[in-house]
Amino acid sequence: MLIEKIQTGQLIICGDCGSTYGSKVWHSTSKYRRTIWQCNGKFKNPMKCGTPHFTEEQLQSIFMGFINSLIVDRDSIIGAYTDVISSLTDNSALEAEHETLKDECDAVLELMRRMVQENARTAIDQGDYHRRYNVLVERYDMANGRLEEVKATIEIRKSKRQEMGRFIKVLNMRDNLLTEFDEELWLATVHQLKVNSETEFSFVLKDGTDLPWK
Numbered sequence: 001m002l003i004e005k006i007q008t009g010q011l012i013i014c015g016d017c018g019s020t021y022g023s024k025v026w027h028s029t030s031k032y033r034r035t036i037w038q039c040n041g042k043f044k045n046p047m048k049c050g051t052p053h054f055t056e057e058q059l060q061s062i063f064m065g066f067i068n069s070l071i072v073d074r075d076s077i078i079g080a081y082t083d084v085i086s087s088l089t090d091n092s093a094l095e096a097e098h099e100t101l102k103d104e105c106d107a108v109l110e111l112m113r114r115m116v117q118e119n120a121r122t123a124i125d126q127g128d129y130h131r132r133y134n135v136l137v138e139r140y141d142m143a144n145g146r147l148e149e150v151k152a153t154i155e156i157r158k159s160k161r162q163e164m165g166r167f168i169k170v171l172n173m174r175d176n177l178l179t180e181f182d183e184e185l186w187l188a189t190v191h192q193l194k195v196n197s198e199t200e201f202s203f204v205l206k207d208g209t210d211l212p213w214k
Helices: 002-007 056-072 074-089 092-121 126-172 183-189
Strands: 011-014 021-026 034-039 190-195 201-205 210-213
Touching (some): 092 126, 183 190
Antiparallel strands (some): 021 034
């Protein structure tokens, strides 16, 4: 069931307070029993959230409408994604900076090693030694900090590029509009569904793209 999948990581978010949606059972002991989805923070704040509750069938219908809108506008969406993927593919500047920073870190570590050896071999002013050593430590920390930032940026770009490629592949495989809910497609494309009102939503895709829909 979709509900089970959402509970294990596919999140629905309240656009009013940012809380997640959770499943609740209404009329659990009667023939009118049904499961609905509602903001978990709806009654926890002084101002009750205005976002509505939904049945699972309604959530499925919302998702189908969203995907069908993408299929209709598939060519322009894929074109825009292709341009973004192209820009994400060029990591030459970041990779060059990565190598420069790595060389800097290696060079500073070597200077620190030599300074420690010198201090062990000869009698030098310890105040001066610690001042010079601390300068090298600060130099290393600065270069290494930036190196970690560059490495993380490269990995984020690679991951986003891969997710975009998967989304394009999935979209290209859809020749016809959805007439029934496709759970695998939901799990493959949607990271979060933000609920702003009964008719206004925002789908956050796996690559981080935030697409409003109503």
